[in-house]
Every structure is written in C-alpha cells, then in structure tokens.
Amino acid sequence: MKLLCAVLLCTTSTAIAHASVTHSTFGKLPNGAAVEIYTLKNPSVEMRVMTYGARVVSLATKDRDGKMGNVVLGYDKIEGYLKDSSSYFGSVPGRYANRIALGKFTLEGKQYQIPINNAPNALHGGPDGFASRNWTGKEIPEGVEFTLVSPDGDQGFPGTMTAHVRYTLAGNTVRIVYSATTDKPTVVNLTNHSYFNLAGAGNGTILDEKLTIDADKFTPIDATSIPLGNLAPVAGTPFDFTKPETVGSRIDVDNEQLKHGKGYDHNFVLRGKAGVLRPAAKVYDAKSGRVLTVETSEPGVQFYSGNFLDGSLIGPGGVKYVKRSALCLETQHYPDSPNRPDFPSTELKPGQTYHSETTWTFSN
Incomplete structure (x- = not known):
C-alpha cells in the first residue's frame, strides 16, 4: 500500500x-x-x-x-x-x-x-x-x-x-x-x-483555420467600428461560430458588418456569467494539428482576422506579415462601454x- x-x-x-x-x-x-x-x-x-x-x-x-x-x-x-x-x-x-x-x-x-x-x-x-x-x-x-x-x-x-x-x-x-x-x-x-497563426508565425494566412466562439450574440458596429448598441443574434449570419467554421469560408460575403470591419473585427457576447472562467473560443489548424483553447472571465471577446496587415511589417527571417496572416481573440469588455450604460x-x-x-x- x-x-x-x-x-x-x-x-x-x-x-x-x-x-x-x-x-x-x-x-x-x-x-x-x-x-x-x-x-x-x-x-x-x-x-x-x-x-x-x-x-x-x-x-x-x-x-x-x-x-x-x-x-x-x-x-x-x-x-x-x-x-x-x-x-x-x-x-x-x-x-x-x-x-x-x-x-x-x-x-x-x-x-x-x-x-x-x-x-x-x-x-x-x-x-x-x-x-x-x-x-x-x-x-x-x-x-x-x-x-x-x-x-x-x-x-x-x-x-x-x-x-x-x-x-x-x-x-x-x-x-x-x-x-x-x-x-x-x-x-x-x-x-x-x-496575433495567432497556429501553422506558425508568417506561415500563410489563417483563412483555413477552424474557429469556434462560445457566443450566441455579437455587437454590430457602425462604419467607424463603434457598437450600434444592440446585441444581435449570430444565427443565420457569417458571425455564427457556435460550431467549428473555417475562418475564410464567409469572410468576403456581401455583408454590411463585414464591410465595416474589412472582415471580422467584432465583439462577441460570450455565454455564461462574466467574472467566472469559462470557454470563450477554440482554434484548430489542420496543417500543424495545433489547437488553441481560450477561456476567460470577461463578458466578451473581440475576434479580429488581421484585415489591416498588408505585408509591410517584417518579422524574423524577413517574413512578411500579409493580410489575414494571423487572428486575435482579445478577451475584454465591450467596445465603447463607458458610453453604453446597458453594457457591462x-x-x-x-x-x-x-x-x-x-x-x-x-x-x-
């Protein structure tokens, strides 16, 4: 014993x-x-x-x-x-x-x-x-x-x-x-x-990576990326990542919100109680097999698909960081919350x- x-x-x-x-x-x-x-x-x-x-x-x-x-x-x-x-x-x-x-x-x-x-x-x-x-x-x-x-x-x-x-x-x-x-x-x-690229920094784009976000709603934005104030359902939109979806599959469809963000640059309203560590997002890269799982106590996560990278920024080894060569999952409170008393x-x-x-x- x-x-x-x-x-x-x-x-x-x-x-x-x-x-x-x-x-x-x-x-x-x-x-x-x-x-x-x-x-x-x-x-x-x-x-x-x-x-x-x-x-x-x-x-x-x-x-x-x-x-x-x-x-x-x-x-x-x-x-x-x-x-x-x-x-x-x-x-x-x-x-x-x-x-x-x-x-x-x-x-x-x-x-x-x-x-x-x-x-x-x-x-x-x-x-x-x-x-x-x-x-x-x-x-x-x-x-x-x-x-x-x-x-x-x-x-x-x-x-x-x-x-x-x-x-x-x-x-x-x-x-x-x-x-x-x-x-x-x-x-x-x-x-x-x-900025994450699970295939490796500077190794192509993240358009083929699969993303899940634990959010049934997101905060639509105006043309200057400020929330309109409402919480919109993701169901039936290119913002539905409640099941694994390839990042690039809908990123260029004719959608006003995607036009405002030049792609994805939006706050997602996470499920569950803020203040408690809980699932937020998951990313899977088939080329490398790598998986990233994100948990947070924050009420939201800003998903940004690297839309403003343009190849002008040079990483180690002379690698150019091209458009959509990485994604961000910024766990945080909602944008412009100080002006939105109905936001957390x-x-x-x-x-x-x-x-x-x-x-x-x-x-x-």
Missing part, C-alpha cells in the same frame, strides 16, 4: 511540468531605459514576454509531430516594436482596450477627452497607451508579473491607476491575470493583443480591485 501511494504521488506531481523562468535584456528604449525579456519554459511551451508593453514576443508550442514552432506574430528586436505603432503585437493595451467613440465619455457628471488616434475615435487608450510603456517586471513562481503606474490625467483618464499583469505557465496552459486599483473613479479595460460596466472606483483572467491552452 505504501509503495502504491508513493507511485500515485509521484505520478500526480509530474503530471504538469513546472516552468522555468529566466530573464535578460532585450534592448534599450530611446531614453536609455532597458527593456527586460522573460522566458517561461517547460517541455510543452516556451513563451517570451517583455516589459515594453507587457508584450508576448514569441510563443512556441508543439505540432502533431512534436516539433516546436512559434505561433504568434512579433519581432526579434526591440526596434521592430518601436517602429510599429499600429499592430499592437502581443501587447496589453490600456487603460481602455478597444475603441471609445470620439474619445469622449462622462463619469460622475464630468466629461473626459481621450486623444483621437483611430479617427474619429480613441483606440487602445490613445496614442501613448499602455502598449508603449515600459512596465516593471519581476519573477514570480512559474511566471512574471508586470506593473505599471498610470498617473492622474494620463491620456485624459482620471485617477492614478496601478495595473498588474501576471503571466504564468503550467503544463500546456498560459494563464494571464490582470488587476488594477485607482484613487479616483475611472474606467479600465485590459486585454492581450497577441468598465468603471473602477477607489477601494475596488479590477480583476480579469484569461487562459490559453495548447494541444495537438
């Missing part, structure tokens, strides 16, 4: 491979500040994340033959990120990920103006948002925690807000935990903006703690 217990204990303890964490300098910013990069590694996954933008730089997983390959878009030097102000590769945008109509919102009777950087709207917190800040990093068990203090008035947002993002790796699952506090009422919406609230008050979790699980 003692021998059996010992064997069972050993089996349980080795079932999930523990991740090692190392870090080094990735480069320097124009002001001379050092950018640190952290590597989280176990036999299943190797992920590199850096302080600049709290970004995922690379994420390698196994294909069906056991070969490791990077499945996210990015650059091999800090200079690539500094030159690229439009893609947000791997970053944590903020304070407000996604769009705010005309860059304006009213909170407790006072109107605030965020700089317009996606005319006529504000996108991802403005032109100098969290994606272009050098966060402070520290090692934690099986991962890294990034911290950023955003002062009162930063990009027009009220209150001094302290944000934390934790990346940890356990077995084949990456867990991202976001938290934030403030000293004045403010709004917050954090996400990760990684993004307000954060003093004494409260913003908390959000998302997991990426890889299999083949």
